[in-house]
Amino acid sequence: MKTSAAPHNLLFQQLADILPQDAILTAKEDLHPYECDGLTAYRHLPLAVVLPTTTEQVQLIVKTCSRLKIPVVARGAGTGLSGGALPHEGGIVLSLARFKQIMEIDTVNLHARVQPGVRNLAISQAVDHLGLFYAPDPSSQIACSIGGNVAENSGGVHCLKYGLTVHNILEIKVVTIDGELLIIGNDRLDTPGYDLLALMTGSEGMLGIVVEVLVKLTVKPETVQVLMADFAMVNDAGDAVAAIISKGIIPAGLEMMDNPALRAAEDFIHAGYPIDANAILLCELDGTEDEVSEQVARVSAILKEYRAGTIHIAKTAAERARLWAGRKAAFPAVGRISPDYYCMDGTIPRKHLAHVLQKINDFSQTYALGVANVFHAGDGNLHPLILYDANRPGELEKAERFGADILALCVKVGGSITGEHGVGHEKLDSMCVQFGEAELEVFHAVKRAFDPDELLNPGKAVPTLHRCAELGAMHVHHGQLSHPELPRF
Numbered sequence: 001m002k003t004s005a006a007p008h009n010l011l012f013q014q015l016a017d018i019l020p021q022d023a024i025l026t027a028k029e030d031l032h033p034y035e036c037d038g039l040t041a042y043r044h045l046p047l048a049v050v051l052p053t054t055t056e057q058v059q060l061i062v063k064t065c066s067r068l069k070i071p072v073v074a075r076g077a078g079t080g081l082s083g084g085a086l087p088h089e090g091g092i093v094l095s096l097a098r099f100k101q102i103m104e105i106d107t108v109n110l111h112a113r114v115q116p117g118v119r120n121l122a123i124s125q126a127v128d129h130l131g132l133f134y135a136p137d138p139s140s141q142i143a144c145s146i147g148g149n150v151a152e153n154s155g156g157v158h159c160l161k162y163g164l165t166v167h168n169i170l171e172i173k174v175v176t177i178d179g180e181l182l183i184i185g186n187d188r189l190d191t192p193g194y195d196l197l198a199l200m201t202g203s204e205g206m207l208g209i210v211v212e213v214l215v216k217l218t219v220k221p222e223t224v225q226v227l228m229a230d231f232a233m234v235n236d237a238g239d240a241v242a243a244i245i246s247k248g249i250i251p252a253g254l255e256m257m258d259n260p261a262l263r264a265a266e267d268f269i270h271a272g273y274p275i276d277a278n279a280i281l282l283c284e285l286d287g288t289e290d291e292v293s294e295q296v297a298r299v300s301a302i303l304k305e306y307r308a309g310t311i312h313i314a315k316t317a318a319e320r321a322r323l324w325a326g327r328k329a330a331f332p333a334v335g336r337i338s339p340d341y342y343c344m345d346g347t348i349p350r351k352h353l354a355h356v357l358q359k360i361n362d363f364s365q366t367y368a369l370g371v372a373n374v375f376h377a378g379d380g381n382l383h384p385l386i387l388y389d390a391n392r393p394g395e396l397e398k399a400e401r402f403g404a405d406i407l408a409l410c411v412k413v414g415g416s417i418t419g420e421h422g423v424g425h426e427k428l429d430s431m432c433v434q435f436g437e438a439e440l441e442v443f444h445a446v447k448r449a450f451d452p453d454e455l456l457n458p459g460k461a462v463p464t465l466h467r468c469a470e471l472g473a474m475h476v477h478h479g480q481l482s483h484p485e486l487p488r489f
């Protein structure tokens with residue numbers, strides 16, 4: 001991507017015509033809070049951060065940047081874990097943090113129109129008294145924005161039953177790199193033409209800036225039960241997950257934590273987890289009273305068949321909330337037991353859960369780095385947290401190689417290099433393992449169609465063919481581990 005010689009002064013002048021002074025940050029101390037997202041290992045300072053409050057301002061900002069060939073990185077709450085909102089050193093960060101309004105709640109058609117900076121949890125809180133909720137619930141939901149959720153196609157505990165972000169939004173308004181406003185999707189069953197809503201969802205800020213979202217609201221189930229089962233063998237817990245779903249039971253959530261993860265969470269939240277278990281499963285079942293009691297019996301029988309120790313059923317809503325609080329706080333909890341952790345995000349077919357977890361442990365020995373596993377087991381969506389110390393020379397690089405090997409293993413068993421955190425800056429090289437030249441070329445063609453000068457979040461999510469060729473990854477595509485000396489699947 002080319003940028004013009006020194007258009008910065010011109011940029012600052014033109015931004016000042018669009019925005020009030022307090023909406024343009026250029027001083028170093030003001031830029032530092034924006035230097036990274038949740039993946040703190042990578043940091044850059046942008047030229048400026050802009051904080052618009054209206055769609056018209058976003059259109060004008062983007063138009064200006066397009067004219068001056070200045071890169072634009074959209075940012076929601078900055079909780080992303082793949083470096084998606086990592087600034088471009090020669091560009092601006094366009095924060096949607098001031099787009100905080102819930103514009104409309106429609107209890108007949110069951111949807112809400114919201115601005116992109118609205119926090120995920122704020123939507124469910126706003127409709128709670130109406131007996132409704134917004135189903136996708138990333139563990140970061142207290143902070144992450146709906147715009148970021150759309151850009152990452154985020155998931156969460158309840159996505160096993162209720163679907164990802166893409167299944168829970170109806171329409172978005174998007175500003176293109178030319179400053180045009182597109183309305184994509186609608187609240188009807190289907191729309192003619194290409195499915196641009198699906199294309200935009202998960203496009204990581206590379207095709208347009210989301211300025212409005214129409215989300216689906218879901219009616220709260222009549223009854224909810226949460227079971228916690230402990231296991232002496234991690235493999236049994238993995239196999240139990242595959243067995244539950246293969247019997248046609250779709251829990252509202254089915255999550256697994258191994259011993260390091262559940263210990264860390266228990267120390268932090270005091271959720272009531274059995275700290276001597278090698279793994280626990282948390283299983284939420286919802287529906288009518290009859291459905292739920294029948295499913296509790298069936299799931300309990302399967303858990304026993306797979307050698308669960310104690311099967312505990314939460315007795316009150318407060319206890320259910322506590323069991324989930326431990327799971328949702330597992331990442332920060334692991335942050336308390338290790339100077340740094342590197343959160344991986346890969347997806348595998350459920351039937352390989354037990355085997356892949358064993359391999360991750362083997363890698364942990366090979367790299368001499370600890371690992372804690374906490375994940376959306378029902379979706380086969382792994383989150384190994386690799387423990388390292390960035391102050392020890394070489395440890396970050398070792399953690400990165402360990403992570404890359406986990407992702408290559410996911411591809412090898414028929415899975416993918418991301419479940420919900422996106423590719424961002426982090427997983428560019430792993431994209432060369434997942435896809436061949438032909439698929440990558442199609443991705444680049446889509447990018448060119450929306451953003452010919454590559455100004456929207458440049459250098460993220462889709463690696464250049466040159467990069468993949470340099471890595472030598474093209475000929476090992478479809479699942480070769482990055483380090484030949486490592487054990488093979």
Ligand SMILES: Cc1cc2nc3c(=O)[nH]c(=O)nc-3n(C[C@H](O)[C@H](O)[C@H](O)COP(=O)(O)OP(=O)(O)OC[C@H]3O[C@@H](n4cnc5c(N)ncnc54)[C@H](O)[C@@H]3O)c2cc1C
Nearest residue numbers: 076077078079080084139145147148151154155205210420
């Ligand atoms: C503790 C913790 C737990 C997490 N748990 C989960 C989880 O369970 N499930 C899950 O899916 N994720 C999880 N995440 C990751 C993260 O919270 C999600 O990816 C979330 O959707 C990011 O939202 P954000 O508002 O913080 O976006 P940001 O981090 O600000 O941005 C993410 C990406 O979206 C783009 N973007 C942001 N806003 C817009 C917009 N309006 N228009 C266009 N592009 C935009 C950015 O350019 C960037 O590429 C977790 C993160 C943390 C720190």
